[in-house]
Amino acid sequence: MNDVVRSAKPLGSPTQDPATGRKAERSRIPLVALAGLVVLCALVTVSVANGEIPLPPVEAVKGLFGAGEPGTVLVVQEFRAPRMVAAIVAGAGLAVGGALLQRLFRNPLASPDVMGVTGGASFGAVAMLAAGASQVMMPLAALGGGLLAAVLLGVFGWRSGTSVTRLVLVGLAVQAGLSAAVSFMVVSFPTELAGSALQWTTGSVYGRTWTEVWSAGGAVVVGLVLAFVLHRRLAVLDLGDDSAGTLGLNTHTARLQILVIAIVLASLAAALTGPVAFVALAVPHMVRFLAGPPTAGTLALSALAGAVLLLASDLVAQYLLPVSGLPVGVVTATLGAPWLLVLMIRQSSSVNRSVR
Amino acid sequence: MPDPRPAAHVLRRVPLFVAGLGALAVCAALSLALGARSVPLSTVWEALTGAAHGPDALVVTGLRVPRTVVALAVGAALGVAGAVVQGITRNPLASPTTLGINAGAGFAVVTAIYALHLTRPVQYVWFAFAGAAAAALFAQALARRAGDLDPVRLALGGTVLQLVLLSWTSTVMLASKRSLDEARFWLAGSLAERPLSVLYPVLPTLVIGLVVALALTPALNALALGDDSAQALGVPVSRIRTVGGLAVVLLAASAVAVAGPLAFIGLAAPHLVRQLLRTSDHRVLVPGCLIAGPLLLLAADILGRLVIRPSELQVGIISAFLGAPLLALLARKVAR
Amino acid sequence: MTANQLSTHGLDLRYGDRLIVGGLDLVLPGGAVTAVVGPNACGKSTLLRGLTRLLAPAAGTVALDGADIHRMPARALALRMGLLPQQPVTPDAITVEALVRLGRYPHQRLLSPWSAADQQAVEEALRRTGTEELRHQPVDQLSGGQRQRAWIALALAQDTDLLLLDEPTTFLDLRHQLDVLDLVAALHSEAGRTVVMVLHDLGQAARYADHLVVLKDGQLAAAGAPADVLDAELVKSVFDVDCRVIPDPETGTPLVVPKGRAKRHTAVSA
Numbered sequence: 001m002n003d004v005v006r007s008a009k010p011l012g013s014p015t016q017d018p019a020t021g022r023k024a025e026r027s028r029i030p031l032v033a034l035a036g037l038v039v040l041c042a043l044v045t046v047s048v049a050n051g052e053i054p055l056p057p058v059e060a061v062k063g064l065f066g067a068g069e070p071g072t073v074l075v076v077q078e079f080r081a082p083r084m085v086a087a088i089v090a091g092a093g094l095a096v097g098g099a100l101l102q103r104l105f106r107n108p109l110a111s112p113d114v115m116g117v118t119g120g121a122s123f124g125a126v127a128m129l130a131a132g133a134s135q136v137m138m139p140l141a142a143l144g145g146g147l148l149a150a151v152l153l154g155v156f157g158w159r160s161g162t163s164v165t166r167l168v169l170v171g172l173a174v175q176a177g178l179s180a181a182v183s184f185m186v187v188s189f190p191t192e193l194a195g196s197a198l199q200w201t202t203g204s205v206y207g208r209t210w211t212e213v214w215s216a217g218g219a220v221v222v223g224l225v226l227a228f229v230l231h232r233r234l235a236v237l238d239l240g241d242d243s244a245g246t247l248g249l250n251t252h253t254a255r256l257q258i259l260v261i262a263i264v265l266a267s268l269a270a271a272l273t274g275p276v277a278f279v280a281l282a283v284p285h286m287v288r289f290l291a292g293p294p295t296a297g298t299l300a301l302s303a304l305a306g307a308v309l310l311l312a313s314d315l316v317a318q319y320l321l322p323v324s325g326l327p328v329g330v331v332t333a334t335l336g337a338p339w340l341l342v343l344m345i346r347q348s349s350s351v352n353r354s355v356r
Numbered sequence: 357m358p359d360p361r362p363a364a365h366v367l368r369r370v371p372l373f374v375a376g377l378g379a380l381a382v383c384a385a386l387s388l389a390l391g392a393r394s395v396p397l398s399t400v401w402e403a404l405t406g407a408a409h410g411p412d413a414l415v416v417t418g419l420r421v422p423r424t425v426v427a428l429a430v431g432a433a434l435g436v437a438g439a440v441v442q443g444i445t446r447n448p449l450a451s452p453t454t455l456g457i458n459a460g461a462g463f464a465v466v467t468a469i470y471a472l473h474l475t476r477p478v479q480y481v482w483f484a485f486a487g488a489a490a491a492a493l494f495a496q497a498l499a500r501r502a503g504d505l506d507p508v509r510l511a512l513g514g515t516v517l518q519l520v521l522l523s524w525t526s527t528v529m530l531a532s533k534r535s536l537d538e539a540r541f542w543l544a545g546s547l548a549e550r551p552l553s554v555l556y557p558v559l560p561t562l563v564i565g566l567v568v569a570l571a572l573t574p575a576l577n578a579l580a581l582g583d584d585s586a587q588a589l590g591v592p593v594s595r596i597r598t599v600g601g602l603a604v605v606l607l608a609a610s611a612v613a614v615a616g617p618l619a620f621i622g623l624a625a626p627h628l629v630r631q632l633l634r635t636s637d638h639r640v641l642v643p644g645c646l647i648a649g650p651l652l653l654l655a656a657d658i659l660g661r662l663v664i665r666p667s668e669l670q671v672g673i674i675s676a677f678l679g680a681p682l683l684a685l686l687a688r689k690v691a692r
Numbered sequence: 693m694t695a696n697q698l699s700t701h702g703l704d705l706r707y708g709d710r711l712i713v714g715g716l717d718l719v720l721p722g723g724a725v726t727a728v729v730g731p732n733a734c735g736k737s738t739l740l741r742g743l744t745r746l747l748a749p750a751a752g753t754v755a756l757d758g759a760d761i762h763r764m765p766a767r768a769l770a771l772r773m774g775l776l777p778q779q780p781v782t783p784d785a786i787t788v789e790a791l792v793r794l795g796r797y798p799h800q801r802l803l804s805p806w807s808a809a810d811q812q813a814v815e816e817a818l819r820r821t822g823t824e825e826l827r828h829q830p831v832d833q834l835s836g837g838q839r840q841r842a843w844i845a846l847a848l849a850q851d852t853d854l855l856l857l858d859e860p861t862t863f864l865d866l867r868h869q870l871d872v873l874d875l876v877a878a879l880h881s882e883a884g885r886t887v888v889m890v891l892h893d894l895g896q897a898a899r900y901a902d903h904l905v906v907l908k909d910g911q912l913a914a915a916g917a918p919a920d921v922l923d924a925e926l927v928k929s930v931f932d933v934d935c936r937v938i939p940d941p942e943t944g945t946p947l948v949v950p951k952g953r954a955k956r957h958t959a960v961s962a
Contacts, residue, residue: 108511108512109511109512109515156684170683170684172449172683173679173680173681173682173683173684174680176619176620176676176679176680176683177676177677177680177681179676180619180673180676180677180680181677183543183544183672183673183676184544184669184673186540186544187540187541187544187670187673191533191536191537194536194537194540195529195530195533195536198526198529198530198536199530201526202523202526202527202530229802229803232797232800235783235794236794236797238781238783238786239780239781239783239794240777240780240781241746242741242746242775242777242780242781243775243777243780243781243846245744245745245746245766246744246745246746246770246773246774246775246777247770247794247795247797247798247850248766248767248768248769248770248771248797248798249766249797250766278516278519278520278523281515281516281519282516285512292785293783293784293785293786294783294784295790326527326530327523327526327527327530329523329526330523330524330526330527332523333519333520333522333523333524334520334523334524337516337517337519337520340516341498341513341516344498344509344512344513345498
């Protein structure tokens with residue numbers, strides 16, 4: 001059973017000095033971060049400038065900050081900004097959630113799916129649809145569903161002396177049960193409703209309002225901050241339970257804390273955009289290939305990369321595709337997958353197993 | 357190490373195997389008898405022997421016998437595929453779906469429905485098989501490294517492939533309401549509307565897959581000791597993995613082509629056999645899955661027919677519902 | 693009672709239903725080097741896990757300077773006791789310096805930044821273990837001996853009075869075994885650290901330890917200075933091996949020489 005959770009992680013480039021800030025030996029993090037920020041700014045500009053009423057980019061960006069013509073400001077701030085901010089925040093939340101889970105479980109396949117969170121979010125949203133509630137309630141329902149999954153996980157999987165393997169199995173079980181429920185509902189609904197359910201479960205950023213963004217987005221930001229504050233604990237946990245215990249860390253509590261943060265981040269992100277599973281799974285890997293082994297710096301980079309990926313996908317879905325109204329989840333998977341696979345194949349060094 | 361003399365340890369297990377076959381027979385009988393209308397067992401017997409010809413008998417011979425036979429075949433294929441894939445990846449969480457097989461089949465079928473306006477499961481068979489095989493082979497190609505399959509790459513690549521194909525499938529369904537309507541039932545995995553003719557095209561691949569899987573069992577035992585030890589025992593590790601992978605593809609693609617994507621049977625059957633027979637010996641495990649797989653599938657199917665009588669709940673949904681507590685139970689047994 | 697003295701009282705340690713260590717009363721003298729030896733599965737590693745609070749006692753207590761360690765806050769104990777585990781889990785591609793830095797964890801509060809004292813402790817640890825030039829190398833690419841020294845550096849950076857090592861020399865070649873043991877001896881002699889280590893080699897244990905603890909089947913078979921405790925009778929009763937115990941020609945400490953068993957090893961003359 002040990003193979004389940006102790007699995008190999010690909011090596012980043014050799015002689016990486018994690019970003020200690022001192023004597024950084026060819027750390028790629030600053031470079032990648034800079035590139036990411038530049039791309040993000042470009043995407044933000046594109047996002048606020050385009051739409052039903054095309055606006056000159058400079059005007060649009062000014063409008064974002066409240067300067068310039070009132071008409072422009074209105075369009076940008078009321079209609080375009082919420083969607084953009086939602087994509088950024090949700091992308092960051094999903095990526096960091098995925099990164100935390102992968103480190104916690106020492107398994108490159110760990111993602112909120114494994115915890116049943118995405119299944120739960122889908123379940124909540126679809127159940128809300130079945131109950132006939134309006135679109136407004138969906139994010140809340142998704143959040144509720146994700147947390148329900150977490151509760152189920154806790155009830156069935158958590159015992160003192162947590163076994164990671166057990167958690168993974170129970171997480172898969174919860175995911176399976178909840179997605180079976182979703183499948184059931186999709187099959188039993190009349191077609192239009194099934195279509196809406198499908199739309200939601202594939203992920204979409206359409207029609208987000210500021211209320212939703214402030215509440216869910218704000219919580220995501222809080223979660224992100226917590227994740228960074230607790231990063232030292234995660235680094236110590238990486239040393240294994242024995243070493244971590246003797247360094248004075250209560251491993252049980254620390255794992256729980258980080259797990260909760262990861263689940264909350266993923267649930268909130270799913271509340272904003274629906275369960276876009278690919279971001280949580282793939283972005284941490286991409287960041288590792290680009291910038292080396294996990295540190296606080298790469299965690300920040302994951303947040304940035306997740307935001308970039310989701311926002312880019314949303315823009316592609318809105319403006320570049322012939323079919324309109326396509327869920328953003330489709331684009332993220334299609335954009336991200338080849339890139340990840342190429343990175344995976346190009347990585348030439350042999351896959352090491354961590355020293356047991 | 358398992359007992360090198362096959363006769364002895366198989367003999368010890370014989371009573372359990374007989375019990376398993378008995379349970380399977382009972383399930384099959386129930387499958388013939390139960391459904392939207394319950395047919396008494398005596399009538400079932402008469403229908404099978406050709407003595408009765410009433411509407412009940414027709415239901416039995418016309419609908420339920422094919423359905424039961426299909427369930428037996430698909431269950432066996434999935435069970436064995438699960439055992440083999442867990443053996444070659446040495447990962448008890450592996451299942452035939454992790455290679456992207458189900459997602460590949462789903463995408464191919466939905467595209468076929470969209471482009472060619474197909475409507476019946478019998479028509480989907482070739483597309484499903486092709487899609488499943490293509491996806492699985494692609495996943496295996498991605499995982500090739502130094503002539504061998506890297507299990508981590510396989511799992512990661514398979515999962516990524518699955519996500520992509522699922523999203524494309526959703527796209528097609530969102531683009532065309534008709535496709536959505538047709539496809540969502542097939543995608544849930546079902547044994548309904550599966551006459552025996554649905555089985556014929558995949559029968560060769562099924563049989564080949566089974567034969568190959570059975571032939572691989574001693575090698576799988578050696579593989580469980582670790583690549584180095586297996587190599588030292590004279591097992592050509594990379595070749596066994598490749599052949600095993602092919603067997604899995606043949607079996608799982610055949611199964612999904614016939615019944616649609618079914619979760620958990622492939623994952624659960626080997627675990628069930630391991631727990632009940634207390635063995636990891638593949639020479640016992642694989643034949644055991646030949647019984648456990650159909651048992652699980654038939655049980656799920658019967659349940660699906662009864663739970664919302666007179667209409668029916670797809671077996672794919674039931675199996676996922678059943679699989680969840682099964683996994684949780686498995687989790688409890690994990691020590692540490 | 694000496695300072696930094698670990699002691700156990702009626703200690704029972706279990707894994708599930710199996711009793712590994714039963715009713716153990718033990719005193720590990722402070723300021724000394726203690727070696728714990730015994731046959732396989734006698735409970736040596738289990739004892740160490742019990743001493744470092746990784747395993748809760750099924751009965752009895754473990755005390756540090758008379759205070760029950762299970763009642764101490766984890767951080768407080770971590771400031772006094774460091775451990776080198778048997779098979780440490782090296783995080784993927786982590787550099788030596790990053791690894792050693794983690795040893796400062798017990799000294800840091802939640803939001804406290806990296807302080808000068810922290811940096812100094814890390815530098816000192818790297819220097820003492822001779823791993824300064826390796827600081828930017830990934831630990832999992834080092835040789836066994838170097839990796840072991842990196843982990844000892846982590847325990848050193850933790851800056852504790854007690855250092856516990858679980859089989860620090862298993863899997864190392866002779867040269868590196870001696871390097872590690874010499875390092876441990878130096879750490880003891882320079883700063884008076886209390887050291888407890890689990891060893892397999894009786895001769896090494898006798899050479900480097902002030903105090904020897906011999907376990908068999910989870911019970912104390914003998915405890916005391918090696919010269920007092922290690923003799924042929926003990927080896928026979930604990931390890932079931934016929935031997936001669938002679939003074940080590942180099943150090944004078946007891947050296948265990950097993951009697952010849954196979955035909956080709958028949959002694960030339962008695």
